Amino acid sequence: MTTMTIKGPIEGYLQMEPSVSVEGDVATIDCQSIYYKYVNEAVRRCFADGVKTVKLINVNGQRYIGTGIKGKDLRIEVHGTPGQDMAMLMDGPTVEVYGNAQDGVGNTMNAGTVIVHGSAGDVLGYGMRGGRVFIKGDVGYRVGIHMKAYEDLRPIMVCGGKARDFFGEYMAGGLLVLLGMESRLEGPLVGGYVGTGMHGGEIVLRGEVEPWQVGKECGIFTATEEEMAALRPLLDEYCSAVGFDVDEVMSVPFTRLVPISHRPYGKLYTYL
Amino acid sequence: MPTSLLQPEFRVDIDYNKCHKCGRCVQQCGWGVYNFNERPIPDDSKCRACHRCVTYCPAHCITIRKNDLALRENANWTAGLRKAVWRQAETGGVMLTGMGNDKPYLNIFDHLVLDACQVTNPSIDPLREPMELRTYLGRKPDSVEVVPDGNGGVRLAEGAGIANNIKLDTPLIFSPMSYGSVSLNVHKSLAMAAERCGILMNTGEGGLHADLYPYQDHVIVQVASGRFGVNPEYLQRGAAIEIKVGQGAKPGIGGHLPGEKINKEVSTTRMIPQGSDAISPAPHHDIYSIEDLRQLIYSLKEASGYKPVGVKIAAVHNVAAIASGIVRAGADYVYLDGFKGGTGAAPQVIRDHIGIPIEIAIAVVDQRLRDEGIRNQASIVAAGSIRSSADMAKALALGADVVAIGSAALMALGCHMCQGCHTGCCSWGLTTQKPELTRRVDPEWGAERLTNLVHAWSHELQEILGALGVNAVESLRGSRERLRAIGLDAQTCEIIGVKPAGM
Numbered sequence: 100m101t102t103m104t105i106k107g108p109i110e111g112y113l114q115m116e117p118s119v120s121v122e123g124d125v126a127t128i129d130c131q132s133i134y135y136k137y138v139n140e141a142v143r144r145c146f147a148d149g150v151k152t153v154k155l156i157n158v159n160g161q162r163y164i165g166t167g168i169k170g171k172d173l174r175i176e177v178h179g180t181p182g183q184d185m186a187m188l189m190d191g192p193t194v195e196v197y198g199n200a201q202d203g204v205g206n207t208m209n210a211g212t213v214i215v216h217g218s219a220g221d222v223l224g225y226g227m228r229g230g231r232v233f234i235k236g237d238v239g240y241r242v243g244i245h246m247k248a249y250e251d252l253r254p255i256m257v258c259g260g261k262a263r264d265f266f267g268e269y270m271a272g273g274l275l276v277l278l279g280m281e282s283r284l285e286g287p288l289v290g291g292y293v294g295t296g297m298h299g300g301e302i303v304l305r306g307e308v309e310p311w312q313v314g315k316e317c318g319i320f321t322a323t324e325e326e327m328a329a330l331r332p333l334l335d336e337y338c339s340a341v342g343f344d345v346d347e348v349m350s351v352p353f354t355r356l357v358p359i360s361h362r363p364y365g366k367l368y369t370y371l
Numbered sequence: 372m373p374t375s376l377l378q379p380e381f382r383v384d385i386d387y388n389k390c391h392k393c394g395r396c397v398q399q400c401g402w403g404v405y406n407f408n409e410r411p412i413p414d415d416s417k418c419r420a421c422h423r424c425v426t427y428c429p430a431h432c433i434t435i436r437k438n439d440l441a442l443r444e445n446a447n448w449t450a451g452l453r454k455a456v457w458r459q460a461e462t463g464g465v466m467l468t469g470m471g472n473d474k475p476y477l478n479i480f481d482h483l484v485l486d487a488c489q490v491t492n493p494s495i496d497p498l499r500e501p502m503e504l505r506t507y508l509g510r511k512p513d514s515v516e517v518v519p520d521g522n523g524g525v526r527l528a529e530g531a532g533i534a535n536n537i538k539l540d541t542p543l544i545f546s547p548m549s550y551g552s553v554s555l556n557v558h559k560s561l562a563m564a565a566e567r568c569g570i571l572m573n574t575g576e577g578g579l580h581a582d583l584y585p586y587q588d589h590v591i592v593q594v595a596s597g598r599f600g601v602n603p604e605y606l607q608r609g610a611a612i613e614i615k616v617g618q619g620a621k622p623g624i625g626g627h628l629p630g631e632k633i634n635k636e637v638s639t640t641r642m643i644p645q646g647s648d649a650i651s652p653a654p655h656h657d658i659y660s661i662e663d664l665r666q667l668i669y670s671l672k673e674a675s676g677y678k679p680v681g682v683k684i685a686a687v688h689n690v691a692a693i694a695s696g697i698v699r700a701g702a703d704y705v706y707l708d709g710f711k712g713g714t715g716a717a718p719q720v721i722r723d724h725i726g727i728p729i730e731i732a733i734a735v736v737d738q739r740l741r742d743e744g745i746r747n748q749a750s751i752v753a754a755g756s757i758r759s760s761a762d763m764a765k766a767l768a769l770g771a772d773v774v775a776i777g778s779a780a781l782m783a784l785g786c787h788m789c790q791g792c793h794t795g796c797c798s799w800g801l802t803t804q805k806p807e808l809t810r811r812v813d814p815e816w817g818a819e820r821l822t823n824l825v826h827a828w829s830h831e832l833q834e835i836l837g838a839l840g841v842n843a844v845e846s847l848r849g850s851r852e853r854l855r856a857i858g859l860d861a862q863t864c865e866i867i868g869v870k871p872a873g874m
């Protein structure tokens with residue numbers, strides 16, 4: 100005797116399998132009003148069945164898209180607005196969002212690429228260890244907190260608009276770039292507490308920051324010509340991904356923030 | 372002026388008449404107390420009374436005693452307070468310490484006694500009758516579905532119940548201690564013992580070393596604010612995942628592993644560079660609310676194939692409301708860490724003055740979850756100075772499902788509670804990464820001692836259950852009626868839901 104339990108909607112999303120159509124190695128999943136768990140299960144199933152590209156259409160707030168997915172040659176296209184923690188703990192795939200993204204993009208990400216053709220929310224790339232996150236527009240608070248590098252893993256995040264407070268706080272490795280090219284935010288390029296507690300990696304800003312905006316653990320430098328030249332391939336790649344003109348991006352002097360010490364709290368303590 | 376006003380805390384006396392001049396003390400001491408010049412010459416000021424030399428001296432000729440240099444008695448200005456002022460005046464530093472709160476706060480466990488059967492109901496002899504300690508860690512269903520078993524009875528339906536729970540042979544697990552704060556040999560000892568005892572060890576926030584992969588079904592993998600060593604593979608390996616929000620020894624502050632402790636192996640396991648500090652921010656910057664916590668719990672479930680996810684918090688004033696939020700956020704267990712819990716390093720002011728006792732936290736959380744009708748949705752793990760099987764039994768009676776031990780586990784491996792863990796020089800080879808010290812712990816030896824300890828406490832728990840006249844630990848759990856208080860004030864009794872003895 101088996102009983103089929105029909106599950107009710109959660110927060111307006113339906114608990115049911117989405118419709119999936121497969122053509123060659125491309126699958127299209129219609130996410131309209133489907134609860135995230137079923138969407139993500141369908142994505143994982145597609146990849147397990149040998150699909151290389153998954154197109155998610157009618158995405159509207161579904162969480163955890165691409166979360167925990169492994170595999171270098173896999174691709175997820177998101178049409179609509181994905182929900183929180185997209186590409187969290189992701190290890191290899193490419194996720195491209197044709198729209199805005201919310202909070203937690205690339206949280207604790209290991210490898211892969213995220214491209215957002217719009218703006219994104221708070222806490223992007225938290226604890227990120229590798230891979231790339233390219234955001235075309237503005238980003239919120241706490242972006243790039245505690246990014247870290249390890250051996251050949253070096254996380255890179257480039258944001259095309261402006262950012263709020265705590266940009267690159269506690270940063271331990273990697274590269275965080277902010278360009279201020281296109282923005283719907285009032286106020287300066289970036290808020291306060293930039294790089295507070297930073298002990299590794301570098302932050303690169305297009306334009307200038309006031310010393311009050313920057314944590315006392317950072318040194319503030321104008322990028323040299325060599326440093327700009329070294330940055331160019333990355334900016335080239337970013338610009339062609341999101342559609343900016345790289346020469347215009349590089350027409351303004353950049354500011355580099357790097358930590359003064361790898362041991363910012365080395366002299367804080369004493370004991371009996 | 373002398374460079375320091377501080378006088379040595381201990382005196383190392385060697386009876387040179389008995390001394391073999393073998394030099395073993397010189398070699399054994401991790402703090403560099405001894406010099407050898409025809410005979411061992413101790414520098415008292417470096418001694419932390421860890422007794423490594425005493426234990427290994429073949430002539431039994433070393434005595435460590437308190438330096439009885441008399442400071443004028445002052446119950447208000449204790450010697451410890453005076454010394455801290457002197458040290459801070461010298462250095463301007465934050466006082467750092469190791470292990471748990473050592474201040475003489477009231478210990479509630481020591482004011483609770485258990486019941487036993489006499490005359491009107493029989494006690495049980497656990498040596499001859501079955502006595503069940505098996506415990507399931509995780510979310511229990513709101514109701515159970517049963518199907519006919521074909522013999523006129525019923526049995527649990529397929530998939531109903533506790534499929535996603537972790538089976539423990541005894542309600543005792545090892546608490547999180549990171550590789551980095553303790554040595555790899557300690558981690559191996561814990562993992563091997565966890566496997567042998569049918570229980571769990573916990574990585575702490577330092578990642579899972581490859582040598583522990585064979586034991587991964589007995590390992591809880593922790594996710595803390597620094598996200599060290601956390602990737603999908605790590606999450607998939609663990610038996611369960613634990614989000615570390617707080618620690619009893621240092622509620623509300625982050626962790627900080629100094630660069631000196633980050634050698635090649637630690638760096639590989641944590642996936643961070645060698646030699647730079649490993650800083651865990653105070654909060655998780657992706658958790659600022661219960662809603663955010665729910666988001667993290669479910670993202671970890673998504674990334675791990677729906678493993679159980681627990682949340683560890685320090686016991687603080689509002690612990691009941693916080694725990695309720697954690698359970699509603701979807702945690703499979705709540706780990707409560709009382710203010711006497713140990714640490715590899717914490718600012719003394721935080722360790723000694725923040726948080727509440729575990730006994731109270733267990734009772735109020737258990738009660739709150741019951742009152743709200745959600746007690747079945749999560750297990751309660753209690754830690755923060757569980758010192759004996761008696762503490763374990765009392766914690767279970769107050770409402771915990773499982774207890775966790777850290778300090779006691781280290782003591783099984785030789786720790787003498789010298790409170791010097793933060794120095795990285797532990798003579799017993801536990802809280803250090805120096806190869807000449809870490810090799811002192813042979814994992815096989817360590818696993819055996821830990822296994823002995825777990826078995827001994829489990830037997831004692833069975834004896835207690837037998838005396839109570841019950842044959843399963845389930846019957847003790849949350850059964851505060853089997854506890855009585857001696858010498859606790861009426862309000863504390865009311866808060867923890869225990870009657871005074873005689874009632």
Ligand code: SF4
Nearest residue numbers: 390391393394396428
């Ligand atoms: S270990 Fe004991 S016997 Fe050997 S040198 Fe030291 S004090 Fe003397």
Ligand code: SF4
Nearest residue numbers: 786787789790792797
């Ligand atoms: S672990 Fe080592 S340093 Fe820490 S208290 Fe025990 S013996 Fe002392």
